[in-house]
Amino acid sequence: xxxxxxxxxxxxxxxxxxxxxxxxxxxxxxxxxxxxxxxxxxxxxxxxxxxxxxxxxxxxxxxxxxxxxxxxxxxxxxxxxxxxxxxxxxxxxxxxxxxxxxxxxxxxxxxxxxxxxxxxxxxxxxxxxxxxxxxxxxxxxxxxxxxxxxxxxxxxxxxxxxxxxxxxxxxxxxxxxxxxxxxxxxxxxxxxxxxxxxxxxxxxxxxxxxxxxxxxxxxxxxxxxxxxxxxxxxxxxxxxxxxxxxxxxxxxxxxxxxxxxxxxxxxxxxxxxxxxxxxxxxxxxxxxxxxxxxxxxxxxxxxxxxxxxxxxxxxxxxxxxxxxxxxxxxxxxxxxxxxxxxxxxxxx
Amino acid sequence: xxxxxxxxxxxxxxxxxxxxxxxxxxxxxxxxxxxxxxxxxxxxxxxxxxxxxxxxxxxxxxxxxxxxxxxxxxxxxxxxxxxxxxxxxxxxxxxxxxxxxxxxxxxxxxxxxxxxxxxxxxxxxxxxxxxxxxxxxxxxxxxxxxxxxxxxxxxxxxxxxxxxxxxxxxxx
Numbered sequence: 001x002x003x004x005x006x007x008x009x010x011x012x013x014x015x016x017x018x019x020x021x022x023x024x025x026x027x028x029x030x031x032x033x034x035x036x037x038x039x040x041x042x043x044x045x046x047x048x049x050x051x052x053x054x055x056x057x058x059x060x061x062x063x064x065x066x067x068x069x070x071x072x073x074x075x076x077x078x079x080x081x082x083x084x085x086x087x088x089x090x091x092x093x094x095x096x097x098x099x100x101x102x103x104x105x106x107x108x109x110x111x112x113x114x115x116x117x118x119x120x121x122x123x124x125x126x127x128x129x130x131x132x133x134x135x136x137x138x139x140x141x142x143x144x145x146x147x148x149x150x151x152x153x154x155x156x157x158x159x160x161x162x163x164x165x166x167x168x169x170x171x172x173x174x175x176x177x178x179x180x181x182x183x184x185x186x187x188x189x190x191x192x193x194x195x196x197x198x199x200x201x202x203x204x205x206x207x208x209x210x211x212x213x214x215x216x217x218x219x220x221x222x223x224x225x226x227x228x229x230x231x232x233x234x235x236x237x238x239x240x241x242x243x244x245x246x247x248x249x250x251x252x253x254x255x256x257x258x259x260x261x262x263x264x265x266x267x268x269x270x271x272x273x274x275x276x277x278x279x280x281x282x283x284x285x286x287x288x289x290x291x292x293x294x295x296x297x298x299x300x301x302x303x304x305x306x307x308x309x310x311x312x313x314x315x316x317x318x319x320x321x322x323x324x325x326x327x328x329x330x331x332x333x334x335x336x337x338x339x340x341x342x343x344x345x346x347x348x
Numbered sequence: 349x350x351x352x353x354x355x356x357x358x359x360x361x362x363x364x365x366x367x368x369x370x371x372x373x374x375x376x377x378x379x380x381x382x383x384x385x386x387x388x389x390x391x392x393x394x395x396x397x398x399x400x401x402x403x404x405x406x407x408x409x410x411x412x413x414x415x416x417x418x419x420x421x422x423x424x425x426x427x428x429x430x431x432x433x434x435x436x437x438x439x440x441x442x443x444x445x446x447x448x449x450x451x452x453x454x455x456x457x458x459x460x461x462x463x464x465x466x467x468x469x470x471x472x473x474x475x476x477x478x479x480x481x482x483x484x485x486x487x488x489x490x491x492x493x494x495x496x497x498x499x500x501x502x503x504x505x506x507x508x509x510x511x512x513x514x515x516x517x518x519x520x
Contacts, residue, residue: 059512081504088505115451142504152511155504159495280406283448287440293426298443309448322406322413324495327453 014070014191016045017061018100019090020052021076021083022110022160027101028052028075030177034184044191045071058086061093069093071190073100073173077107077319078161082154091167096190098202102176104163105201106270106278107319109176114318114325115310117158158328162320172201174251176268176316182253201251205273208247208265212256214238220291224305227264238264239289242305244312249275249282267316277322279313286313363483365392366411367420367476368403372430373465374422380469388473389480392420399423401434405445408459412449412491418483422462422472435463457482458489 020028032038041047048069049056061069072094078084091097102108113121122139126132144151163169173186186202189195196202209216216237225242232238238245238259246267247259258265271278292298306312314321369375375396381388397403400423408419421438429435442461450456460479464472 062509062512081501082508084501085505085508142500152504152507154508155501157497157501159497161495277406277409279448280404280409283405283444284441287444288437290440293436293439295439295443298440302444302447306444306447308451309444310451313448322409323452323454323491324413326451326494327491328494 011046013044013046015048015068016041017049017069017072017090017094018047018052019049019072019074019076019086021074021086021104021163022079023076023101023103024109025052027103027177030101030175030180031073031183033177033180034187035180037184041187058089061089064093066092067095069095071096071098071187073098074163075100075104075177076163077103077110078157078163078166079110080154080156084161084166087163087166096170096195097163097167098186099163099169099172101173101178102268102270102316104169105172105174105320106317107160107162108268108316111160111162111317111319112311112315114159116326117328118156122156159325160319165320170198171195172203174201174203174253174269179254201270201273203269204252206252207272208250208252208254208256208259208269211252211254212237212247212259214259216240219289221289222291223301224286226305232262234262239286244286244306246282246315248285249278270317278317279310279321282313283309361484361488363391363417363480363488364415365418365420365480365483366416367392367394367422368397368400368407369394370400370402370423370430370435371396371398373424373428373468374400374462374472376466377422377464377468377472380466381473382469384469386470386473388476391480391483392476399429399431399434400438401429401431403438403441405441408445412454412458412489415489415491417486417489418458418460418479420460420462420476420479422464422475425463425465428465454489454491455486457486 018028018031034041047054049061069090072090074087074090074097076083078087099105103110107114126134126139127137140153140156142153142155171186173182175182182203189202214237215235217240219237219240221240221242223242224244227243230241230243232241232243239248243264245259245264247256247265249271250265250267251269251272253269256265267278267282271281275281290298290301292301310318318325369378375394378394400421403421408421411419421442423435423438424430426435426439438461442459446456446459449459462472462475464475
């Protein structure tokens with residue numbers, strides 16, 4: 001790395017940055033799940049930025065030359081202007097930007113909040129939850145005047161975006177969180193310079209079913225069962241027992257851990273190669289299993305067995321789905337139009 | 349282009365519809381309607397597929413995402429499928445897809461399933477007209493505006509850089 005002198009700590013080692021945006025923090029822990037190999041990482045990389053684990057300042061990153069960071073593992077979706085700023089900054093400063101984990105790749109659980117909007121989220125978080133005491137109804141404002149001047153908070157977006165919807169991403173590492181072996185393989189691939197085609201997902205090109213040892217026969221069901229309703233038999237495909245298992249649409253790489261312990265796949269490794277809309281594909285597969293040719297009965301089976309279709313079909317990927325979110329109503333969620341909604345204010 | 353023209357003329361809303369029609373029945377029916385010089389609303393863009401069972405729900409989602417106001421799926425009558433029973437799968441997928449779209453705020457009536465045999469040109473033309481009218485009542489969908497953030501975003505991002513430059517710099 002010839003540019004290292006631009007930044008004080010020139011060790012000659014390639015620079016590594018890790019960052020988190022709208023995520024739970026599990027991806028940070030996942031990095032440590034590579035165990036003692038983390039020492040090997042520290043041996044080969046100069047960790048210049050990792051707010052969760054090491055001291056480092058945004059200002060130092062801003063001062064770096066473009067492309068000075070060899071690899072940036074970015075986890076989390078983009079919910080605020082500050083996160084978008086960091087995504088753009090790290091994109092510019094990094095040679096290889098990896099969308100690390102489900103949130104950065106496809107929005108994950110934070111992306112399910114795309115079923116509501118900023119006003120509804122603020123109202124829940126700053127007013128309606130039982131543990132909230134906010135008699136003056138104070139909500140975060142992007143700008144607040146104080147005697148010393150103006151203070152700013154990042155703008156909170158209505159819609160959570162994925163990293164790929166915000167900046168150009170070089171590689172995607174799937175999983176909620178990614179598996180330790182996959183993380184290690186990706187790190188080694190970067191060090192050895194044998195990376196796959198830009199824009200690709202570092203992972204397997206098949207579905208969880210391929211890694212699942214359960215016996216598969218014929219998929220025909222009369223009823224979708226919720227997991228609390230039955231104790232599944234250990235041998236046969238969960239779908240054939242009427243339990244919604246997302247393995248059929250989900251990228252392999254986890255070793256089918258969940259179905260092996262009698263728990264259905266919930267789809268955390270995202271869509272398989274070539275799939276544009278995870279929910280659409282899962283929907284297609286689930287619906288065609290219904291053993292009925294009668295529209296009324298079909299309707300009943302669906303409504304009784306799937307109380308929350310979006311949460312079931314798009315648990316990890318609503319933000320990256322073709323429709324990205326629910327319709328943004330003119331009303332504010334309490335049925336009030338415009339004015340009441342804009343009082344919460346942030347931006348109109 | 350046509351969208352601008354409509355806006356300029358200030359005329360009533362003309363829905364943009366996509367219709368997936370199966371090669372063996374419905375597409376032939378639409379052909380028959382044409383040959384018989386039956387008039388039906390020009391709002392529908394027909395896409396021929398080999399079977400209504402070939403219509404991946406992704407196609408429908410993509411049509412909505414790219415600006416369709418309504419989507420029609422047309423196939424052979426139940427029991428008449430050229431591929432034996434694929435239209436039953438369509439029937440099931442349609443039910444789950446409508447239900448899912450409703451949770452996302454897309455009215456169930458914006459997706460319609462029609463059975464039309466190769467001989468049913470007039471019925472198909474009528475079904476298209478009826479669908480166009482229904483979607484016209486529902487109004488435009490314009491899905492992509494749902495994820496557009498307001499104009500203050502860029503300003504806020506720029507501001508962060510300014511603040512960092514001002515506040516965090518230690519004078520030498």
